[in-house]
Amino acid sequence: xxxxxxxADLKAALDARLQGLSRTDAAGRAALISKTYRDGxxxxxxxxxxxxxxxxxxRMPATYAAVTASLNAVRAxxxxxxxxxxxxxxxxxxxxSWAAAAAFASLQRFGLLDANDALRAxxxxxxxxxxxxxxxxxxxxxxxxxxxxxxxxxxVVASYMIGEVGATERxxxxxxxxxxxxxxxxxxxxxxxxxxxRIIAAREQLIGTGAHIxxxxxxxxxxxLHAPDWCHFTQRLPRSRAHKQIKEAELPFExxxxxxxxxxxxxxxxxxARVLAQPVVTKIEVTAKLCTAxxxxxxxxxxxxxxxxxxxxxxxWGDAVMAED
Ligand SMILES: C[S@@+](CC[C@H](N)C(=O)[O-])C[C@H]1O[C@@H](n2cnc3c(N)ncnc32)[C@H](O)[C@@H]1O
Numbered sequence: 559x560x561x562x563x564x565x566a567d568l569k570a571a572l573d574a575r576l577q578g579l580s581r582t583d584a585a586g587r588a589a590l591i592s593k594t595y596r597d598g599x600x601x602x603x604x605x606x607x608x609x610x611x612x613x614x615x616x617r618m619p620a621t622y623a624a625v626t627a628s629l630n631a632v633r634a635x636x637x638x639x640x641x642x643x644x645x646x647x648x649x650x651x652x653x654x655s656w657a658a659a660a661a662f663a664s665l666q667r668f669g670l671l672d673a674n675d676a677l678r679a680x681x682x683x684x685x686x687x688x689x690x691x692x693x694x695x696x697x698x699x700x701x702x703x704x705x706x707x708x709x710x711x712x713x714v715v716a717s718y719m720i721g722e723v724g725a726t727e728r729x730x731x732x733x734x735x736x737x738x739x740x741x742x743x744x745x746x747x748x749x750x751x752x753x754x755x756r757i758i759a760a761r762e763q764l765i766g767t768g769a770h771i772x773x774x775x776x777x778x779x780x781x782x783l784h785a786p787d788w789c790h791f792t793q794r795l796p797r798s799r800a801h802k803q804i805k806e807a808e809l810p811f812e813x814x815x816x817x818x819x820x821x822x823x824x825x826x827x828x829x830x831a832r833v834l835a836q837p838v839v840t841k842i843e844v845t846a847k848l849c850t851a852x853x854x855x856x857x858x859x860x861x862x863x864x865x866x867x868x869x870x871x872x873x874x875w876g877d878a879v880m881a882e883d
Contacts, residue, residue: 559630559633559634560626560629560630560657560660560661561626562622562623562626562627562793562794562795563619563623563795563796564618564619564622564656565656565660567687567688568622568656568684568688569798571683571684571685571686571687571688572611572614572615572618572684572800573800575611575680575683575684576611576615576800579608579611581800581803581804583608584608584611584612584615584804585612585803585804585805585806587608587609587612588612588613588615588616588804588805589806590603591603591604591609591612591613591616592616600721600722601613601650601674601677601722604674604676604677605676606676607676607679607680609676610651610674610676610677610679610680611680612804613650613651613677614650614651614677614680614684615800615801615804616801616804616805617718618651618653619795619796619797619798619801619812620795620812620814621653621654621717621718621746621814622653622656622657622795623793623794623795623814624717624718624746624793624814624816624818625653625654625657625658625715625717625744625746626657626660626661626793627791627793627816627876628744628746628773628816628818628820629657629658629661629662629744630661631773631774631818631820631876631878632742632744632772632773632820633661634773634878635772635773635826635828635830635878636772636822636826636828639662639741639742640662640664641658641662641664641665641711641712641713641741641742642664642665642666642667642712643665643666643667643668643669643709643710643711643712643713643740644658644665644667644668644669644711644712644713644714644715645669645670645671645708645709645710645711645713645714645715645735645738646658646668646669646670646671646715646717647671647701647705647714647715647716647719647731647735648671648672648701648716648717648718648719648720648722649670649671649672649677649678649681649696650672650674650677650681650717650718650719651677651680651681651684652670652681652684652685652691652694652696653717654715654717654746655668655670655681655685655691655694656691657717658713658715659688659690659691662713665690665713667695667711668691668693668694668695669694669695669696669697669708669709669711670694670695670696670697671696671697671698671699671701671704671705671708672696672697672698672699672701673698673699673700673701675698678696678698681694681696682694682696701719701723701731701734702727702730702731702734705731705734705735705737705738706734708738709738710737710738710739710740711738711739711740712740712741712742713739713741713742713743713744714735714736714738714739714742714743714744715743715744715745715746716731716735716743716744716745716746717744717746718746718747718748720732720745720747720756720760721747721748721752721753721756725759728756728759728760729759729760729763732745732760732763732764733763733767736764736767736769736821739821739823740823741822741823742772742820742821742822742823743764743769743820743821743822744818744819744820744821745757745760745818745819745821746816746817746818747816747817747818748815748816748817749790749791749792749814749815749816749817750788750790750815750817751785751786751788753790753816753817754788754789754790754817755788757789757817757818757819758781758789760819761775761781761819761821762780764821765778765821768823769821769822769823770821770822770823770824770825770826771819771820771821771822771826772820772821772822772826773818773819773820773832773878774789774791774818774819774820774832774849774876774878775819775832775849776829776830776831776832776849776850776851776878777829777850777851778825782849782853782854783834783849783854788817789817789834789849790815790816790817791815791816791817791818791875791876792813792814792815792816792875792876793813793814793816793876794811794812794813794814795811795812795813795814796810796811797809797810797811797812828878828880829851830878830879830880831848831849831850831851831855831878831879831880832848832849832876832877832878832879833846833847833848833873833874833875833876833877833878833879834847834848834849834854834875835847835875836874836875837870837873837874837875839870839871841861842860842861843858843859843860843861843867844857844858844859844867844870844871844873845857845858846859846870846873848879857870
């Protein structure tokens with residue numbers, strides 16, 4: 559499975575871009591962009607080269623880690639999936655394309671699209687020296703128009719994108735993205751109740767048009783979770799020195815919470831249960847919250863069931879687990 563930290567050539571390309579740039583200026587811009595996001599705004603605040611770089615330094619490591627974790631979950635369920643083409647919708651600095659390139663050696667064609675020219679320029683610059691990504695095709699266009707005449711792809715990804723458009727437009731984009739999906743559509747959002755709400759709406763909409771779920775759900779039925787609960791996962795990622803400086807943070811790591819759904823054209827044959835929270839391990843038992851084909855289950859695996867207990871001790875939040883795992 560792919561590691562959650564940025565690949566070495568991407569880190570090097572980001573570091574090269576940072577040369578000569580004041581970290582204080584970049585941190586200031588990153589703080590402003592983050593505030594815009596917190597206040598419900600989108601990437602419209604990213605206008606200049608410095609803005610784009612500040613956004614990438616502050617957010618690319620976390621969104622890369624979330625997309626990587628989601629793709630790892632897809633690969634665990636479908637080890638034989640070998641997409642040749644990718645369509646990265648709302649690609650920004652190209653995060654999901656880098657993550658998909660690392661996850662799938664089979665990928666040969668990378669199509670990206672985004673309405674933000676500063677992020678597009680940065681993406682092209684970051685990819686320039688990458689053997690896998692230097693030939694990306696990146697269209698600078700609004701998603702609905704770009705999708706209408708985009709080439710279909712085996713894998714379509716929308717990473718941290720659908721939250722930037724209104725509900726009606728989101729539903730249209732979901733339909734258009736699905737129409738361009740030959741095999742798998744992955745949508746990743748922040749792991750907040752609102753992000754989960756957008757994932758669930760797209761999930762229901764597309765199941766209604768014949769899609770199946772590969773991950774995280776072990777079924778195509780209604781989500782068994784009810785508010786205030788919501789389905790989300792977490793991925794720990796290392797913070798580089800520059801990343802800490804830009805975020806004005808002390809800790810050498812951060813935990814990115816994300817929600818996702820991977821929809822496929824054909825039903826998947828393996829439908830393992832999904833671990834929905836970090837299991838609690840005591841000397842008496844392992845208690846784990848599982849989403850199963852039959853709904854939500856709180857599994858209790860007693861220590862006296864030695865082999866099962868040993869297996870359950872290894873379960874982690876987000877894992878897909880079979881009875882024999
Ligand atoms: C939060 S960024 C995420 C970027 C990248 N996918 C990532 O995961 O790092 C959202 C991106 O979606 C793009 N976007 C939002 N609405 C769009 C639209 N209607 N058409 C095209 N791009 C859009 C923004 O320009 C921005 O680059």
